[in-house]
Each structure stands twice: as C-alpha cells, then as structure tokens.
Amino acid sequence: MPAYSEERIIRDPLWNTIRLDPTAVRIIDTAAFQRQRYIKQLGFAHLVYPGATHTRFDHAVGVYHLAVTALRRLEECGGVPDEFWQEAPLIPYAALLHDIGHYAFSHSLEELGSDMLPGDHEMVSARFFASPELQEALSALGEHAAQKIHALIQGRSENPFGGLVSGSLDLDKMDYLRRDARFCGVPYGEVDVDRLLQGLVILTDPETGAAGVGVYEKAVSALESLLFAKYQMFRNVYWHHGVRAAAALYKRIINDAVAAKILDAEELVGPTDEELLYETARRSQESDTEVGERLATRWLPALRSRRLPKRALEVTAAEMGDRVVEDWALSETPLKRGVEDDLAEEVGLEPGEVFIDFPAKRAMFQLSLLVERRSGQVERLGAGGLPGLIDLPRVAEGLYTTTRVLRVFTFERRTLDRDRVLERITRQG
Template sequence: MTRHAEIIRDPLWDNIRLEPDAVAALDTPTVQRLRHVRQLGHAFLVYPGATHSRFEHALGAYHLTRRALTVLGDRGDLRGVPPEDCVAVRLAALLHDIGHYPFSHALEEAGFPSHEALGARRLGEGELAGVLRQVGGDALIERIAELIQGRSDSPLAGLISGSLDLDKIDYLSRDARMCGVPYGTVDVDRLLASIALVEQDDGRRAVGVHEKGVSALESLLFAKYQMYRNVYWHHAVRSATCMFKRAVRAAVGTGRLDAEFVATATDGSLMTELLAHDPTGIGRAVHERRLYKRALDMPASEVPDDLPTWLSDDPDAVERAEDALAAELGLEPGAVLVDFP
C-alpha cells in the first residue's frame, strides 16, 4: 500500500492520525457516503447544530480506538493478542457504521434489516473490499464483520461493541457538543487511561477498567442516560422520526421507493425521492417541520399488564393499531401515530 499516514483536524479531538490502511479505506465510496448521512437523524429540527455526520463520528471512534490500543500496548496487556486483531479492531472502529441507513436508526425501527448486517455485507463489496483484502485478505474482512456484528471472540471486541465501547464515548461527546447541551460530559482521558484487559471467571480476557476508572465509567453511563432523555428521545425528535418511518414504509410498500435504494441512499437523496413519491404527504410535513403533537405520553411502567401482546417489535402491527385509532377518531390512515422509543 503506497499511501502515507495522514492527520485530520477534528473539532472534538483536535488532531486525528490515520494509518495508511485507514486512509485507503476512508477514500472509498462506501465510507465517503457517510459524509452525507447525519449522525442524529431528525434531531437537527430541534437542535439546529446537530448536522454532524456519521463520517465525523467514524473518525472519532477510530481515534479513540487507536488511543486505547496504545494504552493497552504500553501496559503490556496486548501480550498474547494477535496483531491481526489489533488491525481489525482499529479498522472496525472506522467502518462500524458503513451500513447505516439515512436518518440514523429510524428505518431499523421501521422493520428494515439491521445496519450491522448491511455493514458486514458491504465490507466484501466494491473498492472497500479490495482495500481490506490488500491489507489482510478475506480473513480481515471476516474479523471486522464479526466485530461490528458483536459476535467476535477477540479480547478486544469490547472496544467496538459493549458497555464500554469507544463508539459510545465519541457519539455522546460529539452529539452533546454539536447540540449545544451540557449533558454528554465524559471524563474521556481518565476512562482511556484506565482501560485494561481483565481476566473473567472463565479465564478469557475482555475489556474492562481499573478501579481508578470506575467514576469515569459512571460518568459515561450517566451521560448516556441524560442524552437519551434530553436529546435522542426529545418529543419533537421522536415525532419527526415516527412520521418519517411511516412515510418511507408507505412509499416502499406501494412500490414508489425501492428498498435497496433506501439502504444505500444519503439523507439528501432519500428525501428528494420521498418528496417526489410520498403517497401520504407525511414526508413533506417532516421536511417543512409540520410535526405531529403529542396526544398521550405513557411510561412503560403504566402500560396494563394484561395486554395480549407488545406491539413495538412488529412495525406492521403498530401501523394497524395506528390506523384503528385513526378510524375511531374519524381520521385518515396515518393521522395518528404510535411511538415506542
């Protein structure tokens, strides 16, 4: 590989150093697409600064993973870990979101396949596959796929998927910064300095923290709670997300939009097609920020225990329930929406 390492300036982490293999992966169309997929979906309708992209987040996750590997290496924790695992983890951090749909997680909630599964598939396609095979062959592609799908048995897997994954540290910090809220504060330096590979009861090693890092870990967990409560699950964000899901499902269900196009689109290209092929008018309402208002807000703890089934895992059942409620109120289908954040 003839490329050289590069330094990229980032508003959150300052200088991010990219190794030559990461530079090569970054310059493929699969990864460049992430420049045009917003990290927080429709949150910009509430927090105007929340227009940062999955691309920026991928760089941040890569940077933090690289820092963590340096800490583990300096401490001697990487003894016995295959060098190929370190390469795979570093690149998995960069590539973990390549399967993401436009507008964050909304379409997975609407019943589309998981972005992890799509990402694993895209690792073996196009220019990106050629880059990865040049670095480490098909074995590297498989290692990265296992990491981003949460099924790797590497001791380092927890850096990519788990309660302490570095993806989480970046998105909480970055999202808080871009939304202009004080909720995502994490003691990142302390947390990274305390990361270790600890032995579990079964004798295998996994990512953990030294005792001195427990308070920093607690700050991470509390930041996640605060960001979900105040940003990710803000009622207007959820309203826009719910409306968007209904509009896309209707367009795909009537053949006006192709599901494969939806999976590979950017925010802009999907919205353009949706506005041109929206049988409900809901997509345009989202685009113009004419959002549905809350009629009822019920905590899960108050839902009756004798319900025959829980709808949230079945988008078709949710849609039938919505239309039944609308009919009872004398409204058109799609005029009442039910959301399970």
C-alpha cells in the first residue's frame, strides 16, 4: 500500500471543500470503498428523477465531513469531559464507512425474504471490514479499530459520540436529505444543518447514567426541519410510485433468479449496480429454464428500457382505517407470491407479473434523543414526546400514515377491485 502523509481535498457540490486526513484517504483508496462509486444512492430514482445518479461514495464522504465538523464544534463549545475525547477519533471513520455494506441499488434488495439474502447491509458490511486491504488501512487507528467502527455503525457501541453515526440525530440523515434533494432537483430536503450542529451537546441520561449525543432545547426547531424534510422526501422521492414500481420489478428479477439458481444468494454481496444486472442478464440468457427465458426476454429488457409496472391499486395507510397489512405481504414470501399469482391469473397476466408493494419500513422517524431543557434539566424525547414541545412522535406518525402507500402494480395496465385485494392481504388491527 502506498504511503499516505498528506491530506487530500475534495470539492463537493453540497459542502464545498472537504478535507480528508491521511487515514481517510487510505480508507477511500481501498477497493471496498471505491465500489461505492458504482452504487447509486437512490437505487432506481434516476428513472423518475434523471439527475439522481449520485452515489454512495459521494454521500459517505459528505457524512465524514459532517462528523469532523460536529466534533470540532463540540470541542469549541467545551463542557465535554476530557476522558470522552479518547473515544472521538474513530467517529469520522465510522461515518465514512457507514454504508460500505450496501447491496447493488442500495436498499431495494433488503425487502427480499431473509432466506434470499446473506444479511442486511449493516451485517454484510462485516465482510468488507474483514478484507486485508481495509484492515491495513484501519491499522493506524489502533488495535480492534475495525471491530469498534463496525459496532458504531450498528449502534452497539457505548462510545458517547456514537449517536453521530447511528441514532435519531445521526449525520447520515443530514447529508442524504440535502444531497438527494439537490440531485433530484426537488425543492424539499432542506435541513437547518448549521443550527443542528450548533445545538449538539454531550448529555448524561438521567435514567441510565450513560453519556450520549443530545441537543439543547433551542435546537429542537431544527430537528423539526429534519422531520418535515424527511416526510417530503419520502412522499415525493423515496416512495414515488415510479421508484417503487422499478424497485418491485428489480426485486422480482433477483428473487426469481435466486430461486431458480440462476444466481446464488451469496453472489449478491459485492457486485455493483451494473455488474449485478449484467451478470443476471448473461446467466438468464444461458439458462434453459422458463424463468431464465422470462427474465432475459421480458423483465430485464423492461427494466432497462423503463417499461415499468403500472398502478392497478393505490391505498394509503391512513385510508385503511383499522385494517393493517399482513406481515407476510411486506417481503417476498411464498404466501404473498401465491396471492400475486392468483391476481395475475384473474386479470390475464403471466405468473410473477402482479406486484404487491407496501414499504416495509415501519416508522419514518424514530425518536429517542436526550434534550437539555432551558431549565438545565435533561430529559429524553421519545415516543411520548415532551411537555412544552411540539409532539414530534405524534406528528411523525401522522405524516407517516399518509406517506406509506399500499400499491398493486401490474406488468401491463389492468384494474383491480380494492375491497377484494384488501380482504386478501389485510386484517383487523
């Protein structure tokens, strides 16, 4: 590995000048990190918003920059016990590496059934951390640095600064909301990042005695800006019907390729976006199975040329009242596939060409954050809210139920009876 002794400067469209220290440069130059240049941040959103071709690489470097900035501001403000600073040096590198385990096209594959995947992206990241090249890059940070950084990413660390990497106010959100909005060209995603960073403080939990990242009460208004930005981005970008349709088709392609042994589940770890699509297409063309032919001649060409599944039914969670979608309908389960294929037969489509889509994410904004009130008292802002503040948990839940939409897509345009579909895949809550 080459010697690294100087910092490097990156020009970023969001944060302007980003300075990378020698260890960050060493990490970035590993093959595991460079792979992120070829993983789109927003999966298939570029099929709806053509500018959304930014990558996990861009985002990771941005979060690193915010981590360095946040630590500098906490140091300038004072009040953090000296012994805590011994835990601080790993934070920027955990921020830099927080997305290293993503599958091709980011989160799309994580909604496949658990038997189809080796693990979620945080578990898969452990494989990349085990690479000799990355281990060597992290060696300058001391013994067990890789394990400590991985624990920070998974939210298992007792590091008092760990909330900057994984938590209600993690820096990940501050970067991706603004970055995604910028590249999608939408007027949403604006977060008062400067106010949030200025409002950061290390507080002691009154119940557990553990130290962690919190905010001064005066910064809660900036936290509200983050909540509303996230709502707008989920409503207009992340869960846009075109984005969800493309992701549904992609999941069906990969699910059926693995089920037919055209791909092995273990092979989903490592490829970039284009590598996975290319390899799936190549093997499907070589396969003499009915599934291989369907993938090669119908589904993959449709995805490549943006002939996406059409909406046949659309119902928001709020409109369902006291009915809830069955758990088995949230991922690619055999029971869900059976219902989909029954619906396909009823409307004259081939098996696999009806897609029930209901985002598996069960909450848009989970809050558990220490707040120092103006009185000096420290309290935890959780599901019950806090007296005298906007009821963020209740507001978040209300926004979420209007944003989370049950959709049924069909490969060719069809109509479906709402009540009959809901009767099959929902139950009384």
